[in-house]
Amino acid sequence: LEQENDKALYADDGHLRVKNKGPTGKMQTVFEVVPNVIIVTNCLCIGLSSDIYTGHAVWQILEVLFLLAYLLEAFLKIRLFGCRWYFTGVDKHWNIFDFLCLVLSIVDQGIFLVLNVLAGSGGVVEVPFVQLLKVLRLLRLGRLVRSLNLEIFAELKSMVVGFVSGLRALLWAQILLVVLLYAFGIALRQSIGDREPEFSTVPNAMFTLFRCFTEGCSAYDGTPLPERLRERYKFPFTVAYTAMFFCVAIGMCNMILAVFIDTVLASQLRRKLHSISETSTKVETDIKEGLIRLVLQSKANGVSAKVEEEILSLSDSFTTRGALVRAQFEILDHGNCMISRSAFMAFLSDRDFVWTLYEADIETSNSSSIFDVLDADLSGFLTVNEVYTGLQRLRGPICKSEIVGIRLKVRHVSSMLTNLFKHLDLPID
Numbered sequence: 001l002e003q004e005n006d007k008a009l010y011a012d013d014g015h016l017r018v019k020n021k022g023p024t025g026k027m028q029t030v031f032e033v034v035p036n037v038i039i040v041t042n043c044l045c046i047g048l049s050s051d052i053y054t055g056h057a058v059w060q061i062l063e064v065l066f067l068l069a070y071l072l073e074a075f076l077k078i079r080l081f082g083c084r085w086y087f088t089g090v091d092k093h094w095n096i097f098d099f100l101c102l103v104l105s106i107v108d109q110g111i112f113l114v115l116n117v118l119a120g121s122g123g124v125v126e127v128p129f130v131q132l133l134k135v136l137r138l139l140r141l142g143r144l145v146r147s148l149n150l151e152i153f154a155e156l157k158s159m160v161v162g163f164v165s166g167l168r169a170l171l172w173a174q175i176l177l178v179v180l181l182y183a184f185g186i187a188l189r190q191s192i193g194d195r196e197p198e199f200s201t202v203p204n205a206m207f208t209l210f211r212c213f214t215e216g217c218s219a220y221d222g223t224p225l226p227e228r229l230r231e232r233y234k235f236p237f238t239v240a241y242t243a244m245f246f247c248v249a250i251g252m253c254n255m256i257l258a259v260f261i262d263t264v265l266a267s268q269l270r271r272k273l274h275s276i277s278e279t280s281t282k283v284e285t286d287i288k289e290g291l292i293r294l295v296l297q298s299k300a301n302g303v304s305a306k307v308e309e310e311i312l313s314l315s316d317s318f319t320t321r322g323a324l325v326r327a328q329f330e331i332l333d334h335g336n337c338m339i340s341r342s343a344f345m346a347f348l349s350d351r352d353f354v355w356t357l358y359e360a361d362i363e364t365s366n367s368s369s370i371f372d373v374l375d376a377d378l379s380g381f382l383t384v385n386e387v388y389t390g391l392q393r394l395r396g397p398i399c400k401s402e403i404v405g406i407r408l409k410v411r412h413v414s415s416m417l418t419n420l421f422k423h424l425d426l427p428i429d
Contacts, residue, residue, distance in 0.1 A: 165267035
C-alpha cells in the first residue's frame, strides 16, 4: 500500500503540459514494424512467383504495389523528419540502404516495362536484359537484412553477426586443416600410394583423409577402408591411424571450436562496447530528457515554480534536441532538486523511462538495489546529476578499464590514508 501511494504521489499530476516534439513511440513502432512486414511479404512473393503461376499478371501487380509502399515509406520519412535526418541522422545507414534498394526496384520496373513494350511491338528482346532483370529482382532479397534490426530478431542478428565475425578464425582453421592433410597425404602417398588406389596421388590421399575424418571412411568399392588397411599393414597402421584421428578429429576440431567461440565472444564484447560509445550522445539525451519529464511531472519532487518556468522557457531557444535537453538539465541540476528512494522507485515504474533504460542496455530487473548503488554517500537522496551519472555507469557489460580504474582509485585512497596516518603519528596497523 505504501509503494502504491508513493507511485501515485510522484506520478504525473497534470500541472505540466509540454509540447510534443519529434516522433512518438507509436510512430517509431509503425516505421519499424510495417515496412519490415512488407519486406518479408515481398520476399515471399518473389519465391512463390518462381513456382506458382509463373509470369502471371497478379505477381507484377503485387510488385508495383510493393514499390508504391516503399516509395510511400521514403516520402513519409522525408516529409515528417526532413531530408537531412533521412540521409545524415541516426538511422542514416539503414535509410541509405533502403534508398538504394528503392532505386533498384524502380530500375527493375523500368526494365520490365521496356521489355513488355518491345515484346508487344514485335521487337527482339535481348537475353542480357532478361538476365539483368532477374539479377535485380534477386538483389531485392537483400532487404531482408533490414528485418534483423527488429527487436524480435535480436538473437538472430547476434548469431549472424557472430558468424560473420568468426569467419576469419574459420579461414585460418581451414588453412591449418589443409596443411595437416597435405603433410599426412604426402606420407601416405609415398608409403602405400603405389598399392592403394585411394592414395595414388597426393590430392586423392588428402581427400580420402578428409572423408575419413568427417563422414565415412570407405574405399572406392564401398568397403570400410580402415579395416582393409588394418588387415594388410597390421599394427603399424592401427597406431598411425589412431594417432592421426586423435590429432585431427578430436584435437584440432575441438581447438577450432574453442578458438571460434572465443573469437565470437570477444567480437561481441568489442561490438557492444563500440555500440555504447557510439550511442553515448543519444543515450545522454534520452536519459536526461526522461529525468526532466519525470521530475517536473509532479510537484512532490520539490522543483520550484521559478526553475520549472525557466526550463520551459527554453523550449524554443535551441535548434537541436540535444542542446535543448542539456541546457534544461543543467538548470534542473542547479535547482538543487533531491530525489528520494520513493521518487526513484516511481521513476522505474514509468514505462517510457524503463524502455529508455532498456535501449541504453541498463539492467533494471533488480530495481530495488539500483538506488542503493547510486547512493554512494548513503544520504538517502540523489541529485538528478547523480542519477544520470550513475545510470551511465551501469550501461553494458563490465570492462577491464573499469576494474583497473577501481583498483587504481583504491590504491590512491590507501596512499592518502597512509600519509594521513603518518602525519598524525598514528600507527598504520
